[in-house]
Amino acid sequence: xxxxxxxxxxxxxxxxxxxxxxxxxxxxxxxxxxxxxxxxxxxxxxxxxxxxxxxxxxxxxxxxxxxxxxxxxxxxxxxxxxxxxxxxxxxxxxxxxxxxxxxxxxxxxxxxxxxxxxxxxxxxxxxxxxxxxxxxxxxxxxxxxxxxxxxxxxxxxxxxxxxxxxxxxxxxxxxxxxxxxxxxxxxxxxxxxxxxxxxxxxxxxxxxxxxxxxxxxxxxxxxxxxxxxxxxxxxxxxxxxxxxxxxxxxxxxxxxxxxxxxxxxxxxxxxxxxxxxxxxxxxxxxxxxxxxxxxxxxxxxxxxxxxxxxxxxxxxxxxxxxxxxxxxxxxxxxxxxxxxxxxxxxxxxxxxxxxxxxxxxxxxxxxxxxxxxxxxxxxxxxxxxxxxxxxxxxxxxxxxxxxxxxxxxxxxxxxxxxxxxxxxxxxxxxxxxxxxxxxxxxxxxxxxxxxxxxxxxxxxxxxxxxxxxxxxxxxxxxxxxxxxxxxxxxxxxxxxxxxxxxxxxxxxxxxxxxxxxxxxxxxxxxxxxxxxxxxxxxxxxxxxxxxxxxxxxxxxxxxxxxxxxxxxxxxxxxxxxxxxxxxxxxxxxxxxxxxxxxxxxxxxxxxxxxxxxxx
Amino acid sequence: xxxxxxxxxxxxxxxxxxxxxxxxxxxxxxxxxxxxxxxxxxxxxxxxxxxxxxxxxxxxxxxxxxxxxxxxxxxxxxxxxxxxxxxxxxxxxxxxxxxxxxxxxxxxxxxxxxxxxxxxxxxxxxxxxxxxxxxxxxxxxxxxxxxxxxxxxxxxxxxxxxxxxxxxxxxxxxxxxxxxxxxxxxxxxxxxxxxxxxxxxxxxxxxxxxxxxxxxxxxxxxxxxxxxxxxxxxxxxxxxxxxxxxxxxxxxxxxxxxxxxxxxxxxxxxxxxxxxxxxxxxxxxxxxxxxxxxxxxxxxxxxxxxxxxxxxxxxxxxxxxxxxxxxxxxxxxxxxxxxxxxxx
Numbered sequence: 004x005x006x007x008x009x010x011x012x013x014x015x016x017x018x019x020x021x022x023x024x025x026x027x028x029x030x031x032x033x034x035x036x037x038x039x040x041x042x043x044x045x046x047x048x049x050x051x052x053x054x055x056x057x058x059x060x061x062x063x064x065x066x067x068x069x070x071x072x073x074x075x076x077x078x079x080x081x082x083x084x085x086x087x088x089x090x091x092x093x094x095x096x097x098x099x100x101x102x103x104x105x106x107x108x109x110x111x112x113x114x115x116x117x118x119x120x121x122x123x124x125x126x127x128x129x130x131x132x133x134x135x136x137x138x139x140x141x142x143x144x145x146x147x148x149x150x151x152x153x154x155x156x157x158x159x160x161x162x163x164x165x166x167x168x169x170x171x172x173x174x175x176x177x178x179x180x181x182x183x184x185x186x187x188x189x190x191x192x193x194x195x196x197x198x199x200x201x202x203x204x205x206x207x208x209x210x211x212x213x214x215x216x217x218x219x220x221x222x223x224x225x226x227x228x229x230x231x232x233x234x235x236x237x238x239x240x241x242x243x244x245x246x247x248x249x250x251x252x253x254x255x256x257x258x259x260x261x262x263x264x265x266x267x268x269x270x271x272x273x274x275x276x277x278x279x280x281x282x283x284x285x286x287x288x289x290x291x292x293x294x295x296x297x298x299x300x301x302x303x304x305x306x307x308x309x310x311x312x313x314x315x316x317x318x319x320x321x322x323x324x325x326x327x328x329x330x331x332x333x334x335x336x337x338x339x340x341x342x343x344x345x346x347x348x349x350x351x352x353x354x355x356x357x358x359x360x361x362x363x364x365x366x367x368x369x370x371x372x373x374x375x376x377x378x379x380x381x382x383x384x385x386x387x388x389x390x391x392x393x394x395x396x397x398x399x400x401x402x403x404x405x406x407x408x409x410x411x412x413x414x415x416x417x418x419x420x421x422x423x424x425x426x427x428x429x430x431x432x433x434x435x436x437x438x439x440x441x442x443x444x445x446x447x448x449x450x451x452x453x454x455x456x457x458x459x460x461x462x463x464x465x466x467x468x469x470x471x472x473x474x475x476x477x478x479x480x481x482x483x484x485x486x487x488x489x490x491x492x493x494x495x496x497x498x499x500x501x502x503x504x505x506x507x508x509x510x511x512x513x514x515x516x517x518x519x520x521x522x523x524x525x526x527x528x529x530x531x532x533x534x535x536x537x538x539x540x541x542x543x544x545x546x547x548x549x550x551x552x553x554x555x556x557x558x559x560x561x562x563x564x565x566x567x568x569x570x571x572x573x574x575x576x577x578x579x580x581x582x583x584x585x586x587x588x589x590x591x592x593x594x595x596x597x598x599x600x601x602x603x604x605x606x607x608x609x610x611x612x613x614x615x616x617x618x
Numbered sequence: 619x620x621x622x623x624x625x626x627x628x629x630x631x632x633x634x635x636x637x638x639x640x641x642x643x644x645x646x647x648x649x650x651x652x653x654x655x656x657x658x659x660x661x662x663x664x665x666x667x668x669x670x671x672x673x674x675x676x677x678x679x680x681x682x683x684x685x686x687x688x689x690x691x692x693x694x695x696x697x698x699x700x701x702x703x704x705x706x707x708x709x710x711x712x713x714x715x716x717x718x719x720x721x722x723x724x725x726x727x728x729x730x731x732x733x734x735x736x737x738x739x740x741x742x743x744x745x746x747x748x749x750x751x752x753x754x755x756x757x758x759x760x761x762x763x764x765x766x767x768x769x770x771x772x773x774x775x776x777x778x779x780x781x782x783x784x785x786x787x788x789x790x791x792x793x794x795x796x797x798x799x800x801x802x803x804x805x806x807x808x809x810x811x812x813x814x815x816x817x818x819x820x821x822x823x824x825x826x827x828x829x830x831x832x833x834x835x836x837x838x839x840x841x842x843x844x845x846x847x848x849x850x851x852x853x854x855x856x857x858x859x860x861x862x863x864x865x866x867x868x869x870x871x872x873x874x875x876x877x878x879x880x881x882x883x884x885x886x887x888x889x890x891x892x893x894x895x896x897x898x899x900x901x902x903x904x905x906x907x908x909x910x911x912x913x914x915x916x917x918x919x920x921x922x923x924x925x926x927x928x929x930x931x932x933x934x935x936x937x938x939x940x941x942x943x944x945x946x947x948x949x950x951x952x953x954x955x956x957x958x959x960x961x962x
Contacts, residue, residue: 298727
């Protein structure tokens with residue numbers, strides 16, 4: 004039969020199944036196919052902290068959402084248009100997020116009495132009116148996959164496991180995706196077992212052909228390529244982009260990168276990625292604990308490396324004493340905090356922005372550091388370079404506040420020209436700097452950057468001792484002098500406060516907005532999408548987004564004061580709002596949610612509309 | 619390779635311009651003098667030597683050495699020194715620590731540095747007390763010790779630092795005494811020659827808060843009958859007249875002290891620091907009694923195992939050997955790896 008082809012401008016698909024069903028991989032592959040087609044994309048994986056929760060249960064559900072469109076998009080989408088549910092648990096866990104009218108593709112083979120009972124369905128939702136209002140496509144995914152692979156030399160278990168490729172084939176057909184990259188991927192993934200390549204390719208094709216021939220799918224969709232800047236792109240997650248940014252910082256500074264890290268969700272992928280790049284001189288050390296990880300990084304910085312440590316909130320808490328030592332030693336150090344929902348273990352695979360207070364203030368004594376935050380997955384690359392630049396130029400610890408949402412989400416990344424990346428070369432001290440020509444003064448500062456000389460061990464004539472005890476200005480000798488301590492505390496504060504950072508830019512296309520939405524970090528996408536939605540409806544709203552949280556841009560106070568209302572949405576209970584109110588005496592309104600999930604554009608749009616009404 | 623040029627350094631070259639501020643009479647002075655006196659022997663330029671310490675009286679040490687140095691934070695010196703040593707294999711990195719610093723707050727870093735066999739020379743000044751905080755008991759204080767924080771006597775059992783180091787897979791373990799400069803320097807020499815972690819416990823007197831803790835090992839009247847001076851390849855006998863010896867009784871797990879006169883010569887253990895099985899060195903470490911009788915000093919164990927530094931650097935070197943293009947080009951290739959697409 005001839006299928007109808009319908010054009011769409013955007014689609015949101017959520018693949019959901021048991022943790023063992025391969026939904027992350029399926030989503031990844033669909034995303035890659037979609038990228039090849041030239042759509043703009045944004046993805047959001049959502050998986051349990053348990054490696055293998057009991058099969059078929061609600062805690063074991065893993066999902067991957069992909070949003071693609073023929074125009075530039077900012078978020079992975081508020082609500083799916085299509086849900087692929089591999090079992091009853093996946094259906095139950097995700098149904099509430101689905102608007103009426105959405106398509107649901109279910110694997111009917113898994114809707115057994117036993118599996119239904121596991122998630123508390125007393126009757127089969129495929130048979131009662133649970134799914135009234137949705138377009139349900141019942142597909143016997145498992146048995147059709149097994150049937151399609153009857154002639155293949157694979158076990159029944161391996162045949163069943165290929166059902167995700169059947170689903171991918173079906174969805175790829177439905178949305179007219181080019182699948183060459185998936186076939187190549189399968190060849191690479193199962194290179195050692197050709198029979199599995201053949202089986203998975205066959206399952207994929209069976210899914211595709213099923214779409215083409217069955218009556219239950221009468222429509223095929225197309226989403227045209229988006230207009231994007233010319234250049235070469237790849238789809239990238241925040242953690243991968245951040246890792247590459249650190250490698251790039253090593254290349255552009257000419258310094259070896261030393262990563263000290265202790266495994267922690269959701270930051271471990273950075274350790275994994277950097278471990279692969281030894282050919283760039285990157286040394287990675289999996290330390291015995293978070294404290295050793297930052298200690299080793301600081302030791303490496305002392306020796307002339309770019310010392311980096313990567314972790315999440317609980318790890319930053321443990322590193323706090325060493326970060327203060329780095330403040331006293333005035334050495335470069337990059338601390339990456341991929342934030343997750345806290346306190347304590349909290350929800351390790353869910354997102355939050357609640358470490359801002361800790362990054363800004365969470366140390367003993369007056370111990371200011373620079374703090375920056377990436378706004379999107381691809382932006383993690385540039386944020387890592389910026390963190391390295393500040394650390395190296397100003398000889399200071401820099402905290403880079405990523406979060407689970409940007410770390411695991413992905414988007415297309417326009418590959419930068421390497422030559423255009425910032426030049427991060429540094430000059431080590433090589434000769435005495437005292438007036439007598441023979442003395443070395445380890446705390447004599449560069450008048451412009453207030454940075455002290457970086458004299459690495461191995462440099463003849465500059466032997467000196469540094470430490471956590473208060474140091475006398477210039478000489479670095481131990482000092483208990485009251486005036487000196489006061490001077491040094493103020494100087495360390497000034498060192499951070501005077502780092503030049505770019506002015507914050509305001510996006511106000513109508514030019515007459517009276518309300519400004521201020522955000523930081525990963526909320527950029529949802530806030531941007533909400534502002535866009537309002538503007539499309541003729542309402543004026545301005546958006547500003549902070550990358551630098553310490554020091555803050557010099558123009559921020561003026562910007563904030565030029566609006567009647569400032570709204571600050573944050574995935575915490577108002578940490579930036581608190582700083583803004585204290586620092587600029589601006590009566591900012593917070594909009595705060597800590598549900599472990601990013602804001603939806605729709606909720607922000609609704610909230611902002613209320614604010615606009617009341618200005 | 620050509621012969622290294624003799625640098626002709628002296629102890630004076632290793633004295634910094636800082637005023638030494640330990641309490642008068644502290645054992646740390648003797649250790650400092652011994653280390654400064656030994657350093658020229660290394661024939662390593664001062665700029666390539668780094669002393670890293672934690673917190674405590676002993677940890678002031680780096681300030682007094684005219685080398686590179688870092689006085690860091692409590693317990694973390696082995697971690698910081700690991701990062702330095704791994705990233706800078708050209709340096710000679712020494713860690714100075716105390717019983718509280720290394721075994722209490724920093725216990726985790728110590729054992730992991732030792733199991734990794736990081737190329738560090740770790741000098742643990744053991745005075746069995748907290749000095750800088752003015753006299754609380756330490757993880758090496760004897761049970762029942764009365765201190766400011768334990769007026770009724772301490773309730774917890776102490777660590778045996780050498781047993782701990784051996785349990786942590788240390789490849790070099792030695793003990794010496796602050797007041798015996800010659801012996802101290804002989805142990806430093808052996809430690810410096812060792813590739814990998816060298817762990818040296820130095821019995822050090824705190825004359826303010828735990829004075830005389832090691833007197834039995836120092837007083838001429840008692841020391842010879844208490845100290846076992848280990849020498850590689852020599853039968854282990856000791857006592858003012860060599861009247862005691864160490865044997866490995868059949869059927870037992872450990873070593874025991876016997877009277878030499880009643881022991882057949884072939885039963886006396888001949889010291890071998892290179893024995894692969896750490897059980898031997900461990901048995902030696904268990905010989906001392908609570909009264910410090912039968913305390914071995916010298917090198918307990920010195921075995922070869924690749925250092926963490928060398929393995930890590932070798933992996934980097936192997937990866938880099940395959941690189942043919944300039945790093946910027948290599949980076950451009952890395953950024954563009956994976957599935958890419960081009961928009962014209």
